[in-house]
Amino acid sequence: MTTRISTRDVTTAPEFRLLVIAVFVFGLMAVLSPERFLSTQNLTSMAFQFPEFAILALAMTIAMMTGGIDLSVVGVANLSAVVAAIILTQYSNADMPASQSAIWLAIAIAAALCIGATAGLVNGALVAFFGLPPILATLGSGLVFTGFAIAMTGGSAVMGFPSTVALIGNATLFGIPVPLILFAVLAVVLHLILTRTAFGLRVTMYGANPLAALYAAIDINRMLLKVYVIAGLFSSIAGLIVMSRANSAKADYGSSYLLLAVLIAVLGGVNPYGGYGRVIGVVLAVLSMQFLSSGLNMLQVSNFARELIWGALLILVMVINTHAVTALRGSFRPKT
Template sequence: MTQTPGADAPSQGLNFFRFNVSLRDAGTILGLLIIVVVFSLLTPVFLTAPNLINILQQSSLNAVIALGMTLVIISGGIDLSVGPTAALSAVIGATLMVAGVPIYVAILAALGVGILCGLFNGVLVAYAGLQPFIVTLGGLSLYRALALIYTGGNPVFGIPPEFRALTNGTLLGIPNPVIIVAIIALLLWILLNKTPLGEYILAVGGNEEAARIAGVPVAKTKVATFVISGSLASIAAMILVGRLGAAEPTIGNLWELDAIAAAAIGGASLMGGKGSIVGTLIGAIILGALRNGLTLMNVQAFYQLLATGIIIIAAMLIDRATRGK
């Protein structure tokens, strides 16, 4: 608005626009490095290989959810229903396994639940023209209720050890969930940066009307983002079920907020049109590292929450200030 003398940030932004995204990612990575350095100085255990792997593992659930959320947010939407979608997938997948259905079939069924939830959200948003916030707020209650009704509110126990071995195993010392996150991140990065759907997601989020006039299949694009988000919620659910050895219908409470936070720290704009897979990944790790470090320092949970809030707001302020606009 008011042009102050020496405010040359915008023009710089123009010249380096092509590198802006990676510049933004570099900022997120720098933020992570600062957190790592600070905690390393405060507590010696922090910067050890086992603890770093621990952080990655602890961040993996949020990372999976947040990666799907990023695509939804870039397309101009939001998915508040990820937690209950995960819960519904978890209890259905788990009861099938307990009933003796082959593990891979049960996993596919759980994935199917996530896809259906995403499809339901996506169709209401894209074809009925409802607002994503409200649709997925409805989904948040709806899917949670289905999970509770289905189980009568009780956890599903007796998860087969073969399944638990899948999610609790390691490959070359790296926990499987971390590898799963890495694969998902790679696939979504390709999707966003190297496919027409990625261009469409960015265009729809950047300017929906212009995208429609330019012939972008707007509705299908939106549905696709919600379906991806729903299926990633299922994958997160499977990881958690394997870790806990039980499926609770109450899992996933407030997951959506952590996921939005990770995406926002990573540079996603809730206005749509902007966001980064790498950024979100780092954002999730920042949140994980923060909690891990504070726990190592024996900081009370209440203060951990405080720190999380401060980090999110500080990240947004820095983002705003460096963008110059």
């Protein structure tokens, strides 16, 4: 209910710091390699690249807002993609007329979203009704979801889609890549959910103090179910984008995205203990990451080095965000 945010607050908010970082990284890359970084081709390719893990980061964000975490996002994404892929390869083929394959694509998307929602429901039920800690619940369920994907495919990739599938991941609409549009829509939706609905405020309040939420007569079980269903749906959308871009589906795609999703959420200022998080922060974090990643790519830094940089960044951001340095200094003096 921060009805009025005074100007003083804007510059001290962690999101403002992120904006500065995003602009700085963009500027740095633009200066280091103007003709390549600022080329239309690079900018477009960036816009195609990041939405898939950015959407997973949004899913992670809402789980973290409750003080939980969703370690099953990648598993849900792959299971959804595998189910959609199996439907597509079983019932449609490249020779089919576009109208017919579009119907099968719609059915496959619907099935993937159902899988995402069901998986979310399972996670939510484990956390809400069985009282499992979210880490364990989603660790276990993530294995189960991945396991189903393996069992259904025997561990190999499913491929051979009709060309309509490329619409999700590789097409543009008015010159804007479809994945980017999907991400933007989901980000706006999540932002509105978190800040403008009763459910969103309950999520924040529950994250701040679960026991007080119980005493405030908040229907916690229902809220948690919704949270994990939303996370599941977002994950399955990310899965569909991955499937379309890779033109195949496999149980172990995007295994590094889990870390990336946590990293972006934390980088975006979401409190892993719950109770604080803003979508705008997550979006800015995604952009900084993508600018950096793309820049490193141009500087021909290997994937492995990038992993190293992500990890270091995650810890650096935690150190800054939690004022850990003051804690360190304080630890050598009596506390006040």
